[in-house]
Amino acid sequence: MSTKVVQALYNDDDILMDAVKKVKAEHHHIEEIYCPFPVHGLDKAMGLAPTRIAITSFMYGCLGLTVAIVMMNFIMIQDWPQDIGGKPSFSYLQNMPAFVPVMFEMTVFFAAHLMVITFYMRSKLWPFKKAENPDVRTTDDHFLMEVAVHGNEDEVTALLEGTGAVEVKISEKH
Template identity: 70%
Template structure:
């Protein structure tokens, strides 16, 4: 665990992106970057792997499609078959064209709602959670990079970070507050 954290504040997203690349070249560990809006290419510059949430969305859609199929078969064919518009009510396959809109809607419904739940759980967001944002200016117009400093010469690291275009640098003692 790092003994100190360095908070470098940037005023421009292009300067931030260039600074991330330079800092990664020097093999310093960037713990987190706080931005007021998404910065295109930042995750690639930081070396963050692509997300697998699209696979989850597909699986959640399959769950919705399965629920729709089972639900419609039970309700419209087994439990209470009705003659609606002269359509036969003894076979799911013969009625399937009429069920396509319901299947589509439940597929989208399950995928969307379960993805929201997955996002909140993955992001560790829940009601009454205290914000983890170290500087309130990052919600408006500044970018903050949190860099671990492992007992190296702090002055040389901060000088290097300042040379990357940081407008403000703070040294934070790393305390285990968990």
């Protein structure tokens, strides 16, 4: 389904932040904002929900810790016990202090790699994916805000022109 959006182009992030606050105060829905760099506080100004990537990172870290414990118990205790430096290999608990670095590294490894994969899947950034930004200037030095319109193009256009946009146009959102 294709809908119309008003695209406003800004050349300063402070002007963009003020514009977002004015648009939200007028109760218009902001579809998307394209920025060349992260703008601090933009997510809160847009009213976006907080991210849950930290929760998934914790779960991935727990998975890495579990894999490390099971792997070391099987390799070093059950499958091929070895006498390394006179240390007994009768139980996992007797050798656990030597296994702490491996447990830490596997926890970090799993959390970092799986979190990156999750981020790319959630944001739909596949290899060889075509760029979706509507204006190439948003990758250099401009900011673009798309506001949904439902028969009120003139009102939204006038509002965005009054917020300091350098260019305002109406286009189709796919």
